[in-house]
Amino acid sequence: MLNAVDKVLLKAVADLQDLPTGAFNIRKNGAGVERKTTPNINILTKTDKPGIDIIVKPFTKGESVHIPVILSESGLNDVVYNTFDIGEGSDVVIVAGCGIHNEGHERAQHDGIHDFIVRKGARMKYVEKHYGEGEGTGKKILNPKTIIEVEEGGVAELEMVQIKGVDTTKRDTEVVLHKNARLIVVERLLTNEDQVAESIINVDLQGEDSTAQIVSRSVAQNTSKQVFHLNMRGRNQCRGHIQCDSIIMHQAHVSSIPEITAFHSDAQLIHEAAIGKINSEQLTKLMSMGLTETEAEEKILQGFLK
């Protein structure tokens, strides 16, 4: 059921040449097309709304779940609700992501609402890549909503990447951290042409000794627009750090509107944001080594978003 275009999309969003090893569920144009479970990871179709339940048994270690979504039909608005139960003491990798190939003139949209519970002492790495392509005039729209609760001693590590070709995105991420829980977020975003991207991350440091680190790196080209709302609320003895770096080019606009709030005198919160153009010294150096300006720029941007 997967054709050549599908395979290009799967490669882009989930780094898959073929069907993945371990558990997986591939969704195409609003319907599941292939699924595999393992003795430790079950995947069930929701009965009340579109989406799946992914249940990881306690103490499952070293396993992965791939749940890529591909859209190749213009005019489709695919809304999906996925629920993840990451069992106590487990250690798993979840690779989500959505690729859109839109050759038509109607919009193609995917809204993935992902709800996670990372149970006591569990460790979850969640990778989400977004990618759009296709010569049509139809917009490619991706609005992910990610809600995560991390129980005592749990770790959630998020890698959220928008590679290219997404016309409009509104990314909404909400995380609650309990005692000793830890959050690491790496966000990488590139917009060009007249694309618009908005990223909202709310982290609630509720538990004692919870920690959160957000690193957001973005490049805004042409007339694209980016807005970042990265917020941390410290309600206990806790530590939080937000770092937000953007490279602005051409006629792009970038806005960084973070918020750190301490509701507790042992909350330690730091925010750093910088918006600026490409490093001109690096550019000169690379060009003196024989690269054209465009090649040098490309190399610097690649390094920055790595």
Place this chain on the structure above:
Amino acid sequence: MLNAVDKVLLKAVADLQDLPTGAFNIRKNGAGVERKTTPNINILTKTDKPGIDIIVKPFTKGESVHIPVILSESGLNDVVYNTFDIGEGSDVVIVAGCGIHNEGHERAQHDGIHDFIVRKGARMKYVEKHYGEGEGTGKKILNPKTIIEVEEGGVAELEMVQIKGVDTTKRDTEVVLHKNARLIVVERLLTNEDQVAESIINVDLQGEDSTAQIVSRSVAQNTSKQVFHLNMRGRNQCRGHIQCDSIIMHQAHVSSIPEITAFHSDAQLIHEAAIGKINSEQLTKLMSMGLTETEAEEKILQGFLK
């Protein structure tokens, strides 16, 4: 007309033991009580609303204007509109500030709306200190609004301090910078008991090669609350830097919600914010030198707000 209480207030807000040298205008309980002008600095009473016009002649150098306001009547809401015309190429110091002594149970409030034009190549240092005292239950409220336009090559340096005893404050500062104009803001704020402070600073970097630097330092004690909105918008080749450090103690809340937006690819904007408790190593060191914990804390806070 100035009694002993007035003199305490004047000392606190304008560092005055006696009448100042240079131009001045002293306002007490909603009316002007004493004024002096100089050949270069004129002060005129507004005819359409309460307040004064302060006019500094072009190329006036090394002169100062003191315009302190004191309130010692409970139940008074003193609103005043002051307009400053800082002539081309001049270099002056303006010392404003408001002291409230409230022995009553009604609120005493001063809203100073200050409107500045800093003309071509002029340099203005503006010092504003706010202070409250008095054993009454009536609230002491200070809501300054400061609007500044800095013309080509001009410099505005603001030192804005809330010393103590102000129950509620909403500080609203708006600055527009033209070509090569420069802004330096140092804000220092201490709240204790159940005081509430909100500071909003909006800087619009409109002109080519304009620069802005904001340093905000605050201490929040007891159940007091502080909110900072420090915003910079870069609309040209420009540089802006915001640094916001808060020490949080007891059951206080501190919220830092800055915003940096680049509308131009040659805008370089940086924001740094940190909220945390008092440095425990410094505390231990000072206590090992014989200070009590309270004395050591006091010393660190004094240094931090200096």
